[in-house]
Amino acid sequence: MFRLSFAALFLIFSHTASLAAETYTQLTLNDAIKIGLNNNVQQRISLQAAAIAESQYQEALSAHWPTVSLQVSAIRMDQDPTFTYPQTNIPLGALGAALTQLLPPGLSIPSSIDVPKQKIKLMDRDTATATLQMMMPLYTGGKITSIVNQANLGKEIAQEEYHRSTLQVVRDVKRYYYAVKLTHGLSELAHDTVETLGSTRDLTKSMYEGGSGTINKLDYLKTEMAVNYAKSLETEFLAKEKSATAALNFAMGLPWNSTIALAEGDYPKSSNEPAFDSLMAQAQQFNPDMSIIKLAVKVADERFNEAKSAYYPQVALTGNVRHIENSYDGGLVNEDNKNSWTIGVVMSMPIFDFGKTSHHVNSAKLQRSQMSETQLLVEQGLAAQLKNLFIGLDASNQQIALSEKTVEFSRDYERLTNQAYQIGASKPEDIIQASIYSAVVEGSYLKALHDSANNMAEIEYFIGAQLPEQP
Numbered sequence: 001m002f003r004l005s006f007a008a009l010f011l012i013f014s015h016t017a018s019l020a021a022e023t024y025t026q027l028t029l030n031d032a033i034k035i036g037l038n039n040n041v042q043q044r045i046s047l048q049a050a051a052i053a054e055s056q057y058q059e060a061l062s063a064h065w066p067t068v069s070l071q072v073s074a075i076r077m078d079q080d081p082t083f084t085y086p087q088t089n090i091p092l093g094a095l096g097a098a099l100t101q102l103l104p105p106g107l108s109i110p111s112s113i114d115v116p117k118q119k120i121k122l123m124d125r126d127t128a129t130a131t132l133q134m135m136m137p138l139y140t141g142g143k144i145t146s147i148v149n150q151a152n153l154g155k156e157i158a159q160e161e162y163h164r165s166t167l168q169v170v171r172d173v174k175r176y177y178y179a180v181k182l183t184h185g186l187s188e189l190a191h192d193t194v195e196t197l198g199s200t201r202d203l204t205k206s207m208y209e210g211g212s213g214t215i216n217k218l219d220y221l222k223t224e225m226a227v228n229y230a231k232s233l234e235t236e237f238l239a240k241e242k243s244a245t246a247a248l249n250f251a252m253g254l255p256w257n258s259t260i261a262l263a264e265g266d267y268p269k270s271s272n273e274p275a276f277d278s279l280m281a282q283a284q285q286f287n288p289d290m291s292i293i294k295l296a297v298k299v300a301d302e303r304f305n306e307a308k309s310a311y312y313p314q315v316a317l318t319g320n321v322r323h324i325e326n327s328y329d330g331g332l333v334n335e336d337n338k339n340s341w342t343i344g345v346v347m348s349m350p351i352f353d354f355g356k357t358s359h360h361v362n363s364a365k366l367q368r369s370q371m372s373e374t375q376l377l378v379e380q381g382l383a384a385q386l387k388n389l390f391i392g393l394d395a396s397n398q399q400i401a402l403s404e405k406t407v408e409f410s411r412d413y414e415r416l417t418n419q420a421y422q423i424g425a426s427k428p429e430d431i432i433q434a435s436i437y438s439a440v441v442e443g444s445y446l447k448a449l450h451d452s453a454n455n456m457a458e459i460e461y462f463i464g465a466q467l468p469e470q471p
Helices: 006-013 029-039 041-064 094-102 143-209 217-252 276-286 288-311 356-422 428-463
Strands: 023-027 067-076 082-085 088-091 112-115 118-121 126-139 259-262 314-325 339-348
Touching: 023 029, 029 143, 029 217, 041 143, 143 217, 143 259, 143 288, 143 356, 143 428, 217 259, 217 428, 276 288, 276 356, 276 428, 288 356, 356 428
Parallel strands: 023 259
Antiparallel strands: 067 126, 082 118, 088 112, 126 314, 314 339
């Protein structure tokens, strides 16, 4: 699993987004990748997502521990609260008879006493209350555990997304670096062709104007048209080189007006052609999309467990400490009642909810099944993409082997045709054909080198690892 250090987080977050124009005259592929990883905005976004996922995980962990809250209130009622004691009659019974015996003859105690209606003040209308409350979950049917597990899986998904963004930066930089290299090579090839055909045109023109019997105006016009066609190709390749350079600037996170010149060097070549089964095994283990979908299946499992927890009781330990401040010394706010505390256990048990819980559980179960099918689809798609890249890599490597020999033949053919033309043993169209044929063969060779390296970069992105290169 890909991990981030706090030092890496600090370095990338401290990197400024706005950069001045820069110049690189000998830019290597490794340097371009390093620059791209340092400057890429998507990297910083992925880092922020990873930091958010870490905070959410810590937030979920806090559910295991008690929560303590303080509530303070100050209220004023429209009037002092009172209690009305109703009028009542209190019988004296035996007590009245006993007291009557103690009195002189002729006097007696009534058998009952009438108590009039009374209004009793309970407290002043101004009251301040401070309550410290505590609640700690004791049993939630596995709900908290499922939520914590989901948050932890979310953190791992964020790490994989950061890994994916890193692989994307490396792939994009390689892709545009190779594009610049290819278009630059084609531009130079077109320029050399223009030079060769230009020399042929000048020689043909001098022979035609000199009254050569073997050269006519038609021959001269053929060479002139060939030169102009080669110049148009050179212009086209130069424009494509500028576009590829602009794309490389963007992939590296450089300003649009930066100047780039690639260092001389060959395309990377695999030390040996990897086996497809080996590539697929690596992709299953290291491909971030594959890892993300596997983690997503686990998240669906935990959501199913969370939904099932609604079938079970929720048990919590609760307690509170309360202080009441009121200027009245009697009634409800006497010295015994101003400070109090309570502690207890609370249980909530679902009895009937019109099928809400069962439908929720069933939805989570279906989503889990859907995610498992999605994983299978991703695996099949990954295998198909890798197979296509593997075929393309094999085809371009075969094209390279064939083109290397053909390039040598075409150069000899062009050289001998030039020599034959100078002694009058060939026609201008032979020179044109040899030059164009040589340019086409060398262009195909350059494209085969580019396709091979580009396929390697794509394969490395899908398997999440770098293929070994030739020493």
